[in-house]
Amino acid sequence: MSSGDGLVYLVGEEKSLRELLLDSDVLPLLQGLLALGAGSASIMDQDGEELWGAAGPGARGEVLAQLPIYLEGEQVARLKVSGEAERRAGLKACAELLKVALDTVIRNNLKRVLTTEIHTSVVNSSHEALLQINADLTLSEARYRELAANLETRVKERTAELRRAHTHILQQEKMAAIGQLAAGVAHEINNPLGFITSNLHTLQKYVARFCAMLQFYRDHLNLDLPIETVSAEGERKWRELKLPQVMADVADLLSQSLTGAERVTRIVADLKGFSHVDEAQDMPVDLNEELERTLGVLSHALNGRAEVIRELQPLPRITCHPQLPGQIFLNLVQNALTHAAGETRIVLGSIFDGERIRISVADNGPGVPAELRGQIFEPFYTTLPVGSGTGMGLAVVYEAVLKLGGTVTVADAPGGGADFIITIPIVKGEG
Amino acid sequence: MIEYNESERRMVLKLVYYGPALSGKTTNLLQLHEQLTRQGRGELMVLDTSGDRTIYFDLLPFFLTAPSGLRIKVKAYTVPGQVCHDATRKAVLQRADGVAFIADSNPDEAQSNFASFDNLERNLSLVGQDIDLVPLVIQFNKRDLPNAISEEELRNTWEPTGIPVQMASAISGIGVTETFAALAGLVYRRVDARFALAATHGLSCEDFVRQLTCMRDDSAVGEP
Numbered sequence: 260m261s262s263g264d265g266l267v268y269l270v271g272e273e274k275s276l277r278e279l280l281l282d283s284d285v286l287p288l289l290q291g292l293l294a295l296g297a298g299s300a301s302i303m304d305q306d307g308e309e310l311w312g313a314a315g316p317g318a319r320g321e322v323l324a325q326l327p328i329y330l331e332g333e334q335v336a337r338l339k340v341s342g343e344a345e346r347r348a349g350l351k352a353c354a355e356l357l358k359v360a361l362d363t364v365i366r367n368n369l370k371r372v373l374t375t376e377i378h379t380s381v382v383n384s385s386h387e388a389l390l391q392i393n394a395d396l397t398l399s400e401a402r403y404r405e406l407a408a409n410l411e412t413r414v415k416e417r418t419a420e421l422r423r424a425h426t427h428i429l430q431q432e433k434m435a436a437i438g439q440l441a442a443g444v445a446h447e448i449n450n451p452l453g454f455i456t457s458n459l460h461t462l463q464k465y466v467a468r469f470c471a472m473l474q475f476y477r478d479h480l481n482l483d484l485p486i487e488t489v490s491a492e493g494e495r496k497w498r499e500l501k502l503p504q505v506m507a508d509v510a511d512l513l514s515q516s517l518t519g520a521e522r523v524t525r526i527v528a529d530l531k532g533f534s535h536v537d538e539a540q541d542m543p544v545d546l547n548e549e550l551e552r553t554l555g556v557l558s559h560a561l562n563g564r565a566e567v568i569r570e571l572q573p574l575p576r577i578t579c580h581p582q583l584p585g586q587i588f589l590n591l592v593q594n595a596l597t598h599a600a601g602e603t604r605i606v607l608g609s610i611f612d613g614e615r616i617r618i619s620v621a622d623n624g625p626g627v628p629a630e631l632r633g634q635i636f637e638p639f640y641t642t643l644p645v646g647s648g649t650g651m652g653l654a655v656v657y658e659a660v661l662k663l664g665g666t667v668t669v670a671d672a673p674g675g676g677a678d679f680i681i682t683i684p685i686v687k688g689e690g
Numbered sequence: 691m692i693e694y695n696e697s698e699r700r701m702v703l704k705l706v707y708y709g710p711a712l713s714g715k716t717t718n719l720l721q722l723h724e725q726l727t728r729q730g731r732g733e734l735m736v737l738d739t740s741g742d743r744t745i746y747f748d749l750l751p752f753f754l755t756a757p758s759g760l761r762i763k764v765k766a767y768t769v770p771g772q773v774c775h776d777a778t779r780k781a782v783l784q785r786a787d788g789v790a791f792i793a794d795s796n797p798d799e800a801q802s803n804f805a806s807f808d809n810l811e812r813n814l815s816l817v818g819q820d821i822d823l824v825p826l827v828i829q830f831n832k833r834d835l836p837n838a839i840s841e842e843e844l845r846n847t848w849e850p851t852g853i854p855v856q857m858a859s860a861i862s863g864i865g866v867t868e869t870f871a872a873l874a875g876l877v878y879r880r881v882d883a884r885f886a887l888a889a890t891h892g893l894s895c896e897d898f899v900r901q902l903t904c905m906r907d908d909s910a911v912g913e914p
Contacts, residue, residue, distance in 0.1 A: 269785060270747075270767070270782050270784060271749075271765050272692060331732035332730055332751050332753035332763070333732070333753035370737060373737060373746075374746055377781055381781055384777045384781065388777075
């Protein structure tokens with residue numbers, strides 16, 4: 260049977276003897292009978308047509324044996340053997356043997372054909388199923404390819420977007436930190452500035468009194484009054500203007516104001532040093548100095564609110580952008596201040612072991628649970644209520660430490676709290 | 691029907707033994723081969739390739755001639771019961787004239803029976819046949835199992851469907867010929883309706899079934 264798409268076998272389709280037996284299966288058997296003395300041997304179909312035959316030279320003789328050949332229980336042919344009558348017994352036995360042999364060959368060939376048929380049929384249908392699956396897969400692969408191609412572009416776009424946003428937010432965070440710092444520092448400057456202004460106002464009044472006193476003497480000297488009178492009048496005026504108290508106060512006012520002005524000068528110097536506004540190039544930096552500068556600009560937040568313990572050892576200078584250490588220490592100390600509860604204690608340690616600088620900022624706050632330690636340096640991660648923290652402080656630290664070629668980790672501080680440890684390897688020949 | 695050739699006066703019918711894996715389909719054919727006379731019966735072709743499981747199918751052919759001279763060949767096939775050989779089952783089921791569904795009486799196999807019956811229904815429809823029209827008998831095999839589902843329960847379940855139910859223990863040859871005869875009877879009625887076996891060819895249902903299920907006479911000369 261054939262259909263549109265190639266050969267299709269119907270299981271059970273009838274087979275003829277010609278389809279099942281090859282000449283090479285049958286003829287040698289028939290030839291064998293001739294060799295045994297038969298005149299002729301043939302296989303005839305049911306209509307008497309010869310399917311296979313073998314005959315000796317000039318041999319006729321009589322029909323010695325006619326045996327039925329069965330295919331699937333149906334007689335489909337017969338084996339006919341002719342020869343000399345006196346050979347009948349032997350040749351008949353040989354014909355029986357040949358029939359058994361043919362039966363066996365037929366059965367085996369039929370088995371093979373049936374197996375092949377079902378196999379082909381199954382393979383064909385499986386092949387069709389596979390082709391269908393293949394077509395479906397090709398289609399879905401094309402969809403996925405398209406998706407994947409787009410996805411790559413989309414991911415690239417999103418990544419670039421995120422990177423821009425990240426940079427932007429880090430920048431904002433730095434600006435916000437500077438803003439906070441500015442507010443703190445402004446307060447710090449306002450305080451001395453306040454009393455300096457107040458002192459100046461007082462001094463302004465005092466100077467007016469001095470002027471009044473001087474004017475009094477100058478007027479009285481012009482009147483040529485007796486010196487006693489001038490002296491007595493002057494003494495009265497002196498007291499009236501309360502100059503003894505004023506004079507006692509002036510020294511205090513001036514020294515106070517000077518101290519205040521010096522404080523402002525120092526704050527500005529700290530801030531300038533901390534921000535390194537004038538230095539954009541990499542330069543040798545002493546991290547202990549930077550730590551002190553940071554504490555200086557944070558003095559408004561630290562004084563009276565936190566105990567700072569310094570366990571600092573001399574460090575070699577490292578070459579880096581001078582703003583980076585300040586960013587690190589500012590954020591770590593602010594972090595400690597934010598999370599510490601009750602009496603805040605911040606322990607700052609620094610040590611150099613010949614290969615690495617190790618700086619630790621430990622607080623006595625609640626500490627960082629082990630399962631969160633992988634996340635706290637990620638941008639936007641915060642344990643504070645929404646709106647209270649940007650989640651960027653430690654991300655800024657992480658970024659800055661990375662730029663120094665170091666690592667930052669968090670551990671448990673002795674006695675509880677978080678201990679942020681910065682490790683910076685020192686390349687030989689540096690420092 | 692595999693073939694009907696009026697001019698050659700030839701008809702080839704296909705019967706299929708269907709059912710779950712290891713329910714005894716091949717055993718049924720082996721027993722038929724054993725019990726029925728050699729006259730008009732071909733050799734059993736067991737086309738399995740690995741041990742005791744049927745991977746391809748088994749074939750037991752029968753041959754008979756109607757009084758009219760119509761030569762009728764009946765080929766009984768088994769299908770592999772394993773789920774994975776569905777393509778073979780479909781191929782064998784093509785143009786089937788009747789189906790004997792060999793079910794397992796083991797209550798643990800009830801699920802397999804249902805799954806296989808579902809599969810039969812689906813595959814029949816895939817080869818363009820309707821399970822309600824196809825001559826079908828159900829044989830509950832392995833009645834010898836001590837935990838076999840009770841006959842009463844099976845009959846209560848299946849007889850309302852109108853499908854003839856046979857009880858068998860194929861391993862000991864019980865119920866095998868009866869199942870085959872029941873299926874042959876149903877197939878005859880369907881073929882007779884289309885090809886007038888009785889009217890045109892002089893072949894009655896009884897003759898048809900009797901010729902197919904002629905028991906071996908042990909007193910006669912045995913096979914060589």
